[in-house]
Amino acid sequence: MSSLPKFVEFHEEGPREGFQIEKQIYPLEQRVKLIEMLAESGLKQVQVGSFVNPRAVPQMADTEQLFAAIKKRPGVRYTALWLNQKGFEKALATPGVDLDGKIMFYTTDVFSIRNNNCSVAENQQRQAEWMKLYAQHNIPVETVYVMTAFGCNYQGVVPLSAVLDQFKFALDLCRGGKLPQLYLADTMGWANPESIKERIAAVRELAPAARIGLHLHDTRGLGPANFYAALEAGVDLFDSSVAGLGGCPFASHAAHTAAGNICTEDMVLMCQEMGVATGIDLDKLISASQFAEQLIGRTLNGKVMHGGNLEKYRKKAA
Amino acid sequence: MSSLPKFVEFHEEGPREGFQIEKQIYPLEQRVKLIEMLAESGLKQVQVGSFVNPRAVPQMADTEQLFAAIKKRPGVRYTALWLNQKGFEKALATPGVDLDGKIMFYTTDVFSIRNNNCSVAENQQRQAEWMKLYAQHNIPVETVYVMTAFGCNYQGVVPLSAVLDQFKFALDLCRGGKLPQLYLADTMGWANPESIKERIAAVRELAPAARIGLHLHDTRGLGPANFYAALEAGVDLFDSSVAGLGGCPFASHAAHTAAGNICTEDMVLMCQEMGVATGIDLDKLISASQFAEQLIGRTLNGKVMHGGNLEKYRKKAA
Numbered sequence: 001m002s003s004l005p006k007f008v009e010f011h012e013e014g015p016r017e018g019f020q021i022e023k024q025i026y027p028l029e030q031r032v033k034l035i036e037m038l039a040e041s042g043l044k045q046v047q048v049g050s051f052v053n054p055r056a057v058p059q060m061a062d063t064e065q066l067f068a069a070i071k072k073r074p075g076v077r078y079t080a081l082w083l084n085q086k087g088f089e090k091a092l093a094t095p096g097v098d099l100d101g102k103i104m105f106y107t108t109d110v111f112s113i114r115n116n117n118c119s120v121a122e123n124q125q126r127q128a129e130w131m132k133l134y135a136q137h138n139i140p141v142e143t144v145y146v147m148t149a150f151g152c153n154y155q156g157v158v159p160l161s162a163v164l165d166q167f168k169f170a171l172d173l174c175r176g177g178k179l180p181q182l183y184l185a186d187t188m189g190w191a192n193p194e195s196i197k198e199r200i201a202a203v204r205e206l207a208p209a210a211r212i213g214l215h216l217h218d219t220r221g222l223g224p225a226n227f228y229a230a231l232e233a234g235v236d237l238f239d240s241s242v243a244g245l246g247g248c249p250f251a252s253h254a255a256h257t258a259a260g261n262i263c264t265e266d267m268v269l270m271c272q273e274m275g276v277a278t279g280i281d282l283d284k285l286i287s288a289s290q291f292a293e294q295l296i297g298r299t300l301n302g303k304v305m306h307g308g309n310l311e312k313y314r315k316k317a318a
Numbered sequence: 319m320s321s322l323p324k325f326v327e328f329h330e331e332g333p334r335e336g337f338q339i340e341k342q343i344y345p346l347e348q349r350v351k352l353i354e355m356l357a358e359s360g361l362k363q364v365q366v367g368s369f370v371n372p373r374a375v376p377q378m379a380d381t382e383q384l385f386a387a388i389k390k391r392p393g394v395r396y397t398a399l400w401l402n403q404k405g406f407e408k409a410l411a412t413p414g415v416d417l418d419g420k421i422m423f424y425t426t427d428v429f430s431i432r433n434n435n436c437s438v439a440e441n442q443q444r445q446a447e448w449m450k451l452y453a454q455h456n457i458p459v460e461t462v463y464v465m466t467a468f469g470c471n472y473q474g475v476v477p478l479s480a481v482l483d484q485f486k487f488a489l490d491l492c493r494g495g496k497l498p499q500l501y502l503a504d505t506m507g508w509a510n511p512e513s514i515k516e517r518i519a520a521v522r523e524l525a526p527a528a529r530i531g532l533h534l535h536d537t538r539g540l541g542p543a544n545f546y547a548a549l550e551a552g553v554d555l556f557d558s559s560v561a562g563l564g565g566c567p568f569a570s571h572a573a574h575t576a577a578g579n580i581c582t583e584d585m586v587l588m589c590q591e592m593g594v595a596t597g598i599d600l601d602k603l604i605s606a607s608q609f610a611e612q613l614i615g616r617t618l619n620g621k622v623m624h625g626g627n628l629e630k631y632r633k634k635a636a
Contacts, residue, residue: 004512151628156635189625192591193546194322220628221584221621222591224539225546228511259621266539273510273540299617303539303577307507310469310538317474 005236007277010264011045012038016081017261018245019059028062030295032069037288038242039073042280047079051087067096101134102143103127105166110154124169131173144170145183151190160202167206181211189219193229200233213237216262223262240264243289244301263302265289282309323554325595328582329363330356334399335579336563337377346380348613350387355606357391360598365397369405385414419452420461421445423484428472442487449491462488463501469508478520485524499529507537511547518551531555534580541580558582561607562619581620583607600627
């Protein structure tokens, strides 16, 4: 048997990743209910929404009101995404946002420009500015993200060295402070189980003491295999989405129906079945997923919400 | 890096697994076209349909006509399923059926009775009768299947010993003849990557010289991870379905939308990305999958047909 982590932590991104990609804007109280159900299931971090340009992403225009409406559960972090200073200032001004300092790096110019309006090198300088801004507000930088860390629909294969260069730059920036978590983001679904293992090993060699996280998309059906390969490599921190919601609107996939993030409840089931603890009540999480599916009104990518929690079948049979 | 097989063989089951579960009966010429596209992609074995009671499974009533209509590709085996002597006689009488002798075993009485109308022990005696019948017709027994080899929605956990008992019985039956392939079928989606490795190791210990195959369903989202775990364990033979079609109508899942078999083209992509050969042209297979999706008229489970073959993106970027 493999030696898997004893405990795996999931950061839920469904409310942001999921709703930003939908054309329709769903009623605020329904999105509040989903967020509350997710926190109720035992998830300790839920990304509520993003503070971005409401004209570019109108689905996220009411993130402030969302934060005001949620009944918060103690011990749960309710986070948000921002991409520029204006967004950050909104997040600062919004009561109830758990501010998690993160800096984000790119590996390919084309995607960096499309998603972020500047080159890879310019973005590095911007992230240095972010470091200063976070310091001014006493927000510790917890996480370094490297986007498209496995490949990019625009530029093809991303060499490992390009990924390591970004992490090296980030680690230099963070020197003297707390060692950040190092996240590899497979933004466009290019990873495979072997490249997961290869790149995790390389990042671990670069920063043996850093905790490694993965942000995985299931764009081409390899998401669950990539998740398992990462567990085998000892990774215990993952972004994921309830019901597999999400998908990047700027990623240029073949179809709008391209799958989103790895599905939280399916991955929790995998952990449960292999004896890896998650602190999550799978039945409650499945209820949240089924609620999301009803709300959105079409069959979503999550599987165990349709197939059923094995624990229930075991109890029924016993 | 793991030591994976150099070549993996897929047996395509979409035409049977997929259409038997649909309420609608699709035009014969469309199903013929799908089967021809599948063979054209490089798949070497395609299960065309089944010879079963047309009142129980009306979708399979025209399997004879299907065989008559297919333009056959040299080097491809076009197989069929039968569950009783009447069905077998039909298969024998139908020109163009590649008869692959297989015997099938059960691990739990409830499922055996529902799917097969007799107990586990009675089924063993029936399989002994099948051995004789195959011998009379000079059909070698190629494959031994053990159904619900990981768990059962009706009886819960299936102990490993129950699986091994069936394989032992089968190997005794086959003694003196050619060693058959030993297939573990995860009929209801109970396997996880660790149980895959555990059970493969145990079957390999029982019959070190036998080739092991897996019939996997993606009922609860663990299919691709189970596939990868099996590759890690050296398995190089899989049943799968184009577009992830399928699902057993008698398996008592929570919802009709429960996923079917592991998706052929997504697993071929995984192999491609890890340097494992399959002999399959992924673009052609994706075309077949897209055709199946158009035909059935709803979004199917396959992912790479929506996300796009990475090879194309690499070429575009180069």
